[in-house]
Amino acid sequence: MKTAPEIARMHALLQTQKQASLAHGILSADERIGWLNRLIAMLADNKDEIADTITRDFGSRTRELTLLADVLGSINELKFARDNLAKWMQPEAHAGMFPDAQARVEYVPLGVVGMLSPWNFPVNLTFAPLAGIVAAGNRCIIKPSELTPATSALIARLIGAAFNESEIAVVLGGPDVAAEFSTLAFDHLLYTGSTSVGRHVMRAAAANLVPVTLELGGKSPVIVSQCASVEDAAARIMTIKTLNAGQICLAPDYVFIPEHSLERFITAATTAVGNMFPTLANNPGYTAIINERHHARLQSYLSDARERGARIVEINPANEDFTAQNVHRLPPTLVVQPPEDSRIMQEEIFGPLLPVLTYRHVGEAIDFVNKRDRPLALYYFGQDPAEEHQVLSNTISGGVTVNDCMTHAFSETMPFGGVGASGMGAYHGQAGFRTFSHARAIYRQGKAIEAEYALRPPYGEPMQQYL
Numbered sequence: 001m002k003t004a005p006e007i008a009r010m011h012a013l014l015q016t017q018k019q020a021s022l023a024h025g026i027l028s029a030d031e032r033i034g035w036l037n038r039l040i041a042m043l044a045d046n047k048d049e050i051a052d053t054i055t056r057d058f059g060s061r062t063r064e065l066t067l068l069a070d071v072l073g074s075i076n077e078l079k080f081a082r083d084n085l086a087k088w089m090q091p092e093a094h095a096g097m098f099p100d101a102q103a104r105v106e107y108v109p110l111g112v113v114g115m116l117s118p119w120n121f122p123v124n125l126t127f128a129p130l131a132g133i134v135a136a137g138n139r140c141i142i143k144p145s146e147l148t149p150a151t152s153a154l155i156a157r158l159i160g161a162a163f164n165e166s167e168i169a170v171v172l173g174g175p176d177v178a179a180e181f182s183t184l185a186f187d188h189l190l191y192t193g194s195t196s197v198g199r200h201v202m203r204a205a206a207a208n209l210v211p212v213t214l215e216l217g218g219k220s221p222v223i224v225s226q227c228a229s230v231e232d233a234a235a236r237i238m239t240i241k242t243l244n245a246g247q248i249c250l251a252p253d254y255v256f257i258p259e260h261s262l263e264r265f266i267t268a269a270t271t272a273v274g275n276m277f278p279t280l281a282n283n284p285g286y287t288a289i290i291n292e293r294h295h296a297r298l299q300s301y302l303s304d305a306r307e308r309g310a311r312i313v314e315i316n317p318a319n320e321d322f323t324a325q326n327v328h329r330l331p332p333t334l335v336v337q338p339p340e341d342s343r344i345m346q347e348e349i350f351g352p353l354l355p356v357l358t359y360r361h362v363g364e365a366i367d368f369v370n371k372r373d374r375p376l377a378l379y380y381f382g383q384d385p386a387e388e389h390q391v392l393s394n395t396i397s398g399g400v401t402v403n404d405c406m407t408h409a410f411s412e413t414m415p416f417g418g419v420g421a422s423g424m425g426a427y428h429g430q431a432g433f434r435t436f437s438h439a440r441a442i443y444r445q446g447k448a449i450e451a452e453y454a455l456r457p458p459y460g461e462p463m464q465q466y467l
């Protein structure tokens, strides 16, 4: 892919979509439903090719994960938006200032939305937000990730076949294309990716005062209570930590365990992984790390933590040789008591490594969380309502799941998004519709205003009765 022509093309596409948006006027509910149905059919009709392509991009990833998370997850969001958008579009009636005036809020499209999407669930994290973007009546230009090149090319081909470029279009390219993309004068820009790149995106968008929705990452903590079942908690934590080999923005990043339960947790986590993955190194059900660079990054976390005195517990049920494989799999690994300044405790892991820390009083875990950036998710395992309240009311995070990991993000009726360094703005369901709409206040003045219109001199007189 040549960069310069693609950059010229994205500038032209923006003009095309802006002009189409002005010429056509606001898309009706029926037109939006038509677009959503096209997207649903596109994903359903091409599900097998999507699954095979994502597997190829990862080197190894089970088709079932893609069919569930990428295809079905996207279709559910698109259907939910389709089935609810007429209701969401209903104007809200408001009280007018004068008895015969009318006031309402209409949720109108923003115009052309730009989207930079990531590689870890490359279809879901493109099409789930697209549900809100289209439901709100916008046009969209998408720049999918260069780390899943075959999937991004497939997305471009499928969108190109189903949509005119004036409706939804895809541009392809790497960081230079992405950097230019974020300088375009979109009406809104959605970025899903790392916090560090998110800063560049927001800075570039600011030059044109383009509003941004940033779906970022960070270190999502888990606090396991003294009263929790260590075995249940370990099983649920390792289920999500091994899903997509931890390459999930909502993956538990580190775990706080009561000091006296540490060894039980290590045993339970090891058992849980063995139950799910009797073999790992050549198991197509265990996702590979996306590329050599990320594989090396994760391994460098391990060597750094080891050098700094952390205990490394590799979970490798069949004692396999991971260096012999031709894809980049990495065994799930517990990193026990890494120092605070180790890289694994400074950076988002985004892989199957799990730092395990201990505490004596839950307040220590809360303080630790609060000394760091606000996470995308926070997880608490326990059956003590007072302690649960203490944890939730003394921390801030994008979302929370109690007694599991990540499940809060599966609901189409709850907003999904970060806070602080883990992002701004939210989507899923009506939250997405609202994020990609402008709430336009519309006031129709009445006639019976003459007697007490406060904006006409002598100012203030009609007001006296209220002061």
Ligand code: NAD
Pocket: 116, 117, 118, 119, 120, 125, 143, 144, 145, 146, 147, 173, 174, 175, 178, 179, 180, 182, 192, 193, 194, 195, 197, 198, 200, 201, 214, 215, 216, 217, 218, 248, 249, 250, 348, 350, 376, 418, 423
């Ligand atoms: P990334 O930030 O490294 O890259 C994402 C995209 O940014 C790429 O497509 C790249 O082309 C583009 N990019 C690179 N430099 C750029 C620049 N200067 N300006 C504009 N764009 C630029 O993220 P990633 O590796 O694709 O994904 C991993 C990260 O994404 C993790 O931090 C993870 O937590 C986060 N994430 C968040 C969510 C969420 O919904 N909150 C979902 C998935 C991933």
